[in-house]
Amino acid sequence: MKTERRQLSTAEERRETVLRTAIGAFAARGYFGTTTTEVAKAAGISQAYVYRLFPNKEVLFTAVVEHCFLRVRAALEGGAAQAASSAPEAVLASMGDAYAHLISDNDLMLVQLHAQAAAVSEPAVREAVRAGYARSVEYVRGASGGSEEQVQQFFATGMLCHLLVSIDAEAIPAPWTRTLTAGIMHY
Numbered sequence: 001m002k003t004e005r006r007q008l009s010t011a012e013e014r015r016e017t018v019l020r021t022a023i024g025a026f027a028a029r030g031y032f033g034t035t036t037t038e039v040a041k042a043a044g045i046s047q048a049y050v051y052r053l054f055p056n057k058e059v060l061f062t063a064v065v066e067h068c069f070l071r072v073r074a075a076l077e078g079g080a081a082q083a084a085s086s087a088p089e090a091v092l093a094s095m096g097d098a099y100a101h102l103i104s105d106n107d108l109m110l111v112q113l114h115a116q117a118a119a120v121s122e123p124a125v126r127e128a129v130r131a132g133y134a135r136s137v138e139y140v141r142g143a144s145g146g147s148e149e150q151v152q153q154f155f156a157t158g159m160l161c162h163l164l165v166s167i168d169a170e171a172i173p174a175p176w177t178r179t180l181t182a183g184i185m186h187y
Contacts, residue, residue, distance in 0.1 A: 015054075022034075022042075023067070025038050025039045027107035072108075076139060079098025091146070092151075161184060
């Protein structure tokens, strides 16, 4: 009879599991409303083990924010690779489409919104959000070859997408929602 050995996950694998789990927890209740106990329970580990991986909630949340920005970057890279041409407009449109697909995962979008809100009063979160946007803007600028105005418009449209999705604007048949949603694709 063959005996199977149980393979334990490494700390790095557990860390990744906690990050993925924490996205859902922080998406649901934000930085201020989520406890490390909730994250630990969702990940199926003890709170003490969460603290072995992340010294405190702030470090955990900023790691989640950085993880989300990595996912955004991967989506933007995929979009740039799929562009119909190398013209800035084509590359930006393709990256925008890839981003729209990505934020159809509402958890990722909600973490971004909660991070922006927490950044107002939490310096470490503010720094994580700033660093993530700095890397994202520089990537979009370089990959698209777009002008300052085009890159700014790209990010402004992304922020508008966050607002429209978070308030479910498409469900409201009113002139103001038609104005804000015109030309914006959601999945």
